[in-house]
Amino acid sequence: MGAQAKAKILVVDDERVHRFMLHSLFAEWGWDAEEADDGSTAVAAVERGPFDAILMDVRMTTMDGMEALKRIHALNPAIPVIIMTAFSSVDSAVAAIKQGAHDYLTKPLDFDRLRTTLEVAMGHRQRESQTMAVGQPFGDDGRIIGTSAPMQELWEMIVHVAPTEATVLINGESGTGKELVASALHHTSLRSKGPFVKVNCAALAETLLESELFGHERGAFTGADRRREGRFVQAQGGTLFLDEIGETSPGMQAKLLRVLQEHELQRVGGQETIKVDVRILCATNRDLEEEVAAGRFREDLYYRLNVVELWVPPLRERHGDIPLLANYFLQSFADKNGRMVSGITPECMDVLNRYPWPGNVRELEHSIERGVILMRGDYLDLAALPLAIQRWAGLNAPKEVEEPATLKEAERMLILKTLEETGGNRSEAARRLQITRKTLLNKLKSYNIS
Structure with missing residues (x-):
């Protein structure tokens, strides 16, 4: 590995002379500095790219340090922000600590303490191998993580719809967390004490899916050596989640429609009519209206399923949630793998925030899992992320690709x-x-x- 790049610090102060003095001091210490004369200018600088640390005054003209801290923390919470304040305004600095500032220093600055504070704050730049400690199990509590406006709207819909018996169609791209939404609907419903049964409709051929859903009698087909209850019966009194409903065949769609209309079914190869009391939740990444128009999905079934429609936003539309999700997955996989982690470097978090995430939350989760396994120090950095993300960020040049011969x-x-x-x-x-x-x-x- 080559020599480490210089630390990059953003100095935010409306006093030009003070900024110049700090800029010169950091140059003597071997660090690069960028200057901002106001909180709004500082926020704009962070939007352009990451810094290893930010040294920021509290009192400024257009946007004060407290508001700038809030906005910077929302953009990239991995950047440590150190607040500068006059001795008489220590209360403001303490308030800033509560809002996420790394530390505070009083003016006039003690240069020895300034350097020590910055070095501690930039501990993420250290890449030495660390002794790994065994972590405690984090556990998957099934939370829907996100504070962005689209996720707030989704959660409000879940809370409103969950206590009803309405059939819900959950739409969204692959990897957005549709199964998690279905789980939240069940566990906040009046059926929460009943079973929550999941079926991936795309994973089975039509004949196997029919048996999986409705069950079969002994001898119904080759290999059916005993009676088997289907998922509808297993979900009795609870919720049945049909994932990737758009992948079902017309024949299976007709059979599902009958169960939804009559609330009864027959096992494959059987004559007995079985009453079922099940709430249906479905999910798809297809546009079912287009599928109906193209004749690939039954219109009557579509309207049966689409009593209430929920849209799970793609990750690119909820960028403010990326730091929350990244840190959640980081801690989860660190504990599962017995790793001691301290966080994510600002440069890495900046890339995570900017990357388009075509695979959505699932891709982010897998990327962080890989990063935890491959990280060399106690901070997750770009070098541990998947190669596709590194190349997107310009860390590695793409390999030469030969023209296909056939x-x-x-x-x-x-x-x-x-x-x-x-x-x-x-x-x-x-x-x-x-x-x-x-x-x-x-x-x-x-x-x-x-």
Whole structure:
């Protein structure tokens, strides 16, 4: 590894002479400095890119340090902010600490303490190997994490709809957390004490899906050596979540419609009519209105399922939630892998905030998991993230790619590239390639792509 780049510090003060003095001092200490004359200017600087630390005055003309701290923390909470204040305004500095400032210093500054405080704040720049401590289990409590406006609206809808018996259609791109929304609907409903049963409709062929949902009698087909209750019966008194409902065949759609209308079913190969009391939640990453218009999805079933529609926003539309999610996953995977972590470097957090996340929350989760496993120090940095993100950030130049010699090779390369762009999400890759998920799985098998 080459020599480490100089530390980059943002000095925020409306006194030009004081800024110049600090700029010169940091240059003597071997650090780079950028100046801002107001809180608003500082926020704009952070929007352009990360800093290793920010040294900021409290009292400024247009935007004071407290408001700037709040906005900077929302943009990139990994950047340590050190507040400067007159001795008579220590109360303001204490308030800033409560709002997330790393530390505060009183004017006139003690240069020895200033340097020590900055060095401690920039501890994320140290890359030495650390002794790993065994972490306590974090646990997956199923929380919906996010404070952005789209997520607040979603949560308000969940709270409003959950206590009802309405069938809910959960829409959203792959990897956005539709299953988590379904779980929240169940666990805040009047059926919360009943079972929550999940079925991925895209994972099974039609005949197997029918048996999975409705059950079968002994001898109904080859291998049916005993009676089996289906998922509808298993979910009795609770909630049945049908994921990727848009992937079902017309025949299966007709059978599902009958169960929804009559609240009864028959096992495969059976004559007995079984009454079911189940609330249905569905999810899809397809536009079912378009599927109906194209004749691929039954209109009557669509209206049965779409009593209430919830939209789970993609991660690119809720950027303010990325730091919350990243730190949640960081701690979770650190504990699961027995790693001691201190946080995420500002440069890394800046890239996480700017990256478009085609694979949504699932891609972010997998990226942080990989980072925790490969990180060398106690701070997650860019070098531990997936290569696709590093290349997007310009950390590594893309490799030279040979021109495909055949049509099959071109198709194989296109599939691999699309899977990389979607973080390995096959449903999203199939959508982008404009083929069915089943067709994509067959092609992966034929090209020996795991």
